[in-house]
Amino acid sequence: MATKHSRAAARLMISPAVLLLLGWMIIPLSMTVYFSFLNYNLVIPGPHNFIGFKNYYYFLTDPAFGTALVNTLVLVAGVLLITTIGGTLLALLLDQPIWGQGVVRVLVIAPFFVMPTVSALIWKNMFMNPVNGIFAWIAQSFGLQPFDFLSQAPLFSIILIVAWQWLPFATLILLTALQSLDSEQMEAAEMDGAGPVARFVQITVPHLSRAGTVVILIQTIFLLSVFAEILVTTNGGPGNASTNLTYLVYAQSLLQFDVGGGSAGGLVAVVLANIVAIFLMRMIGKNLDA
Numbered sequence: 001m002a003t004k005h006s007r008a009a010a011r012l013m014i015s016p017a018v019l020l021l022l023g024w025m026i027i028p029l030s031m032t033v034y035f036s037f038l039n040y041n042l043v044i045p046g047p048h049n050f051i052g053f054k055n056y057y058y059f060l061t062d063p064a065f066g067t068a069l070v071n072t073l074v075l076v077a078g079v080l081l082i083t084t085i086g087g088t089l090l091a092l093l094l095d096q097p098i099w100g101q102g103v104v105r106v107l108v109i110a111p112f113f114v115m116p117t118v119s120a121l122i123w124k125n126m127f128m129n130p131v132n133g134i135f136a137w138i139a140q141s142f143g144l145q146p147f148d149f150l151s152q153a154p155l156f157s158i159i160l161i162v163a164w165q166w167l168p169f170a171t172l173i174l175l176t177a178l179q180s181l182d183s184e185q186m187e188a189a190e191m192d193g194a195g196p197v198a199r200f201v202q203i204t205v206p207h208l209s210r211a212g213t214v215v216i217l218i219q220t221i222f223l224l225s226v227f228a229e230i231l232v233t234t235n236g237g238p239g240n241a242s243t244n245l246t247y248l249v250y251a252q253s254l255l256q257f258d259v260g261g262g263s264a265g266g267l268v269a270v271v272l273a274n275i276v277a278i279f280l281m282r283m284i285g286k287n288l289d290a
Helices: 002-035 054-061 063-094 101-113 116-127 134-141 154-179 183-191 196-223 228-233 245-255 259-289
Strands: none
Touching: 002 259, 054 063, 054 259, 063 101, 063 154, 063 196, 063 245, 101 154, 116 134, 116 154, 116 228, 154 196, 154 228, 183 196, 196 259, 228 245, 245 259
8 A cells, every 4th residue: 555655646747747747848849840831931931831741742752852861870970980990999098007008098088078069160170170270281391282171071071070979988888898808708718829819809709799789770860960060161152962851851941931831841850860770679689688
C-alpha cells in the first residue's frame, strides 16, 4: 500500500516537468506542421490559404534540395571518417606513458568546449584567410600560391572545421574504452609472437568497436544539423556548394521569408534525420548483441 502511495506521489511531483517538456516540444512541432500546409510568406499580405502538400512538393523538387542532401551526407561522412580515424590514433598516443600526459589530454580535449561560431571565425580569419592566414603564410614560405579554401573548396573547409571540433569527443570516448582493455591479454598475445599490427587489428580494434559505434551515432545526430559553421564562413556558397539541409531551411524561411516552405523543409529534414538515427541505432543494437 505504501509503495502505491509513493509511486503516485512520485508521478504527481514529476508531472509538471513532464507536461512542460511535452508542451515545449509538441506546441512548436504542431505549429510547424500547421504552417507547412499554408501559403504563408511574410512579405505577401493577405490571408494564408491552405495549399495542402504544395510546400513539400516545391521543397523536394527544388534543385537546391538534391545538392543540399548530397552535401549533408558528404559532410557527415567526411567528419566521421576524420574523427574516428584521428580519434583512434590520438587515443593510442594519449594512452602511452609520456611526460605531461595530463596537460596534453586537456589540450587535446579543449577544442570541444569552444563555441562553433568562435571556432569557425578562428579558422576563417586566422587559418584559411588567403591573404594573411597561417595556411597562406606557410604556402608563401615555400614559394607557393596561397589557396583560398573557403572559395575553392568550401565543403572541404567546413568538414575540417567541424572535424576539429568533434575530434576531442571521439578521442575521449575511444581513450576511455582503450584504458579498459585488459593488459594481460595484450601481453599474452605479445608472448605468442603477435606483432604490434596484429595486436591492434585482432585485439584493439574489436575492443574499440562498441565505443566507435556510440561515437558514430552521437556525432551523426549532431552533424545532420550543422549550421553555425556554414553561416559564419561561406553562407552556403559559392552558389550552393556548401549548403546543407539545415542551411537550406534557414534560407527558405528566414532569407526568403517563406514560413510555409521553411516549415515543410524543416519537417523533411527532421524525418530524414530520424531515419538515419533509427538505421544507426539498429546497426549499433546488432553490434552490441553480437
